[in-house]
Amino acid sequence: MSNQIPVHNVTPPANTEGDSVDLYASRRKIYTRAFTGLFRNLRIGGGVLLFLLYFGTVWLNWGGHQAVWWDLPERKFYIFGATFWPQDFILLSGILIVSAFGLFFITVFAGRVWCGYTCPQSVWTWIFMWCEKVTEGDRNQRIKLDRAPMSAGKFGRKFAKHGLWLLIGLVTGLTFVGYFAPIRELTSAFFTGQADGWSYFWVGFFTLATYANAGWLREQVCIYMCPYARFQSVMFDKDTLIVSYDPRRGEKRGPRKKDMDYQAQGLGDCIDCTLCVQVCPTGIDIRDGLQIECIGCAACIDACDTVMDKMNYPRGLISYTTEHNLSGQVTRKLRPRLVGYAVVLLVMIGVLTGAFLTRSLVGLDVSKDRMLYRETAEGRIQNVYSLKVMNKDQVEHTYVLDATGLPDLKLQGLREIKVPAGDIFTMPLGLSVAPQALPSATNEVRFILRDVQNGDIQVQAKSRFIGPHVR
Ligand code: SF4
Ligand code: SF4
Structure with missing residues (x-):
């Protein structure tokens, strides 16, 4: 049995009749199944923290004004005790560069953890999926509902789902604009019809952007639109953490009775229940090997661990691992690229901190x-x-x-x-x-x-x- 992640040939078939080949693939709607597990809990913890930061920070005051506030007309940026002027924007650029290097470092070390746990696109999508589950039910109920003809019940559920999505979109949009126009004044003016036209326009824009991105586009953003998803694969090496199925242990996959001697039948640990596919927010089958669509969310790990527990098999058929581990080699934690990013990151943080502390007031x-x-x-x-x-x-x-x-x-x-x-x-x-x-x-x-x-x-x-x- 191969000890490599299988690679599939996706070259379109040769066209012998001279017709053009249609490269467009229409989107297949993904119905994710609810699941529980360690990584889901970690993601909920990270999401709650992110939500508190995003929705809470904007309401904090510091020194008589909003603590974090881009005052565009005055060209000033307040961030707690510090005020940045246009002359200080080099420092803000430095913060962005340090953040980018931090992301590179994490990507080389732990793969797509940013995508799976803290990227706003993922976090808002998980929240929207939860709204979907609350209003339309779990996977099978949603598939059934979509296939059913329109009725008062179906309309009510769809209405509730889109209403919840729009409400979350509105709060998200209002909060975002609140970082540029003081949130207290903005909120009261917005709901009493006293806000200016631009405020309504931008809140409406970000409401619809949230609704469209997390409600409709979802995995399409990660697969086709996100530049980070495109270039991060070049940062991966054989020691980067990836979510992977262990084919040496799982194959040959197939259904079986719980306590039968499946190994004697030539079966591996994968019972082919497809739960790992049903929970995947990008709709892929991780058993096909590492794919660009995989955002490293570990939902398939949680789902498969639940199955392994039920079958009394050891956990970890799908796990966070490395290509070196999968091929039976030792994973190197310290490698030149990782050390290089760490050194550059530390130097940049030092320079930035020095520049911040010594900047003239x-x-x-x-x-x-x-x-x-x-x-x-x-x-x-x-x-x-x-x-x-x-x-x-x-x-x-x-x-x-x-x-x-x-x-x-x-x-x-x-x-x-x-x-x-x-x-x-x-x-x-x-x-x-x-x-x-x-x-x-x-x-x-x-x-x-x-x-x-x-x-x-x-x-x-x-x-x-x-x-x-x-x-
Ligand atoms: S969840 Fe686990 S057992 Fe079920 S199909 Fe996926 S890999 Fe196989
Ligand atoms: S394959 Fe697994 S880790 Fe990758 S996106 Fe799907 S569920 Fe998440």
Whole structure:
């Protein structure tokens, strides 16, 4: 018997008559069966955590405003105690890159656990499947219901299912938009008809997107639309955890009586009950070998373990294993690719943490007025600037402003600036120099802004000082 995962030839048959080959396969509706088991419980735990995070975080307040809030009109992103400005988006990009590397690391190590347990597409699909079971019954009842002609009972069940789906979609959409428009105001305005048109549009859009993705498209998103599903297979190696059927133990499959000596009949442990296929959310038969459609949800493991328990056979006919294990070789936990991802990940987390901890809590933008320079009544050369002071902290700060770069530089304007928490203060400012002190027509000047109480909070910005060339 082969100790390899079987590979099937899926090349379309040769077309001898010159007709075109239709590559379109219409979708076969998948009716999943309910099941219980360890991995289902783990998924429920992960799903509850994800739901609490997603639906709960948006209602938390911090420092007088929503704790996590993309304030798009003000171009600020609040995340608990930290405020990110457009200048800090490099840090947010860093967080995204670290998350991507984290995902690569997990994929190399444990395969598609992200897909099976925490991907929102999967989690929402499992919730929608639960709604389906509550309203239309388990697998066989749903198949029967779909085949039956329309009746008041069937209409009622379908209505209840779609109503529940839309309700979950609405709460999901409203919550999502609530991360961009404060959720408390949004919710009350939304349900009293006072919200603006864009709020209705975006909540409606995300409601329908959730309804369509988790209710209708389901496994099609994973199989045909998700880019991560496409490229993650290249990250797999023979030591990556995969959900796999053990053909050496399972074959030859076939039905049998519970206590018969099936091995004497040449049978393996698989009783060919097809429960593993019936619970699969992507509708595949894992006994056919590793397939791109498999999202690693382990539903088939739970279903098959239940069967093994009933038959008094050892569990694990379908299990999390590796290709090396399946072929009787030793699985290597530490391998160069995994170590490489771990090292890169740790370095990036270190750099990102350092950049976050040392980022300035004050920002200063200086733009020079279009007028090159003017001469004041005292005969000095003056340049005018527009200064934008950003307090990125969660408390009010008072700063003192200075300028250097030229001898005898004088500031005309506010020297002491008070800026409320998370606010921007814009002001005009003049710099003047005696003409004979100018070394050239274009000179570099530096503005320095310091917190009056904490000298560590300071920022500098460069600009140009223009004057007549006097030498
Ligand atoms: S659930 Fe287990 S025993 Fe039943 S068909 Fe699948 S692999 Fe065989
Ligand atoms: S084959 Fe098993 S692990 Fe893969 S998607 Fe189907 S049920 Fe989930």
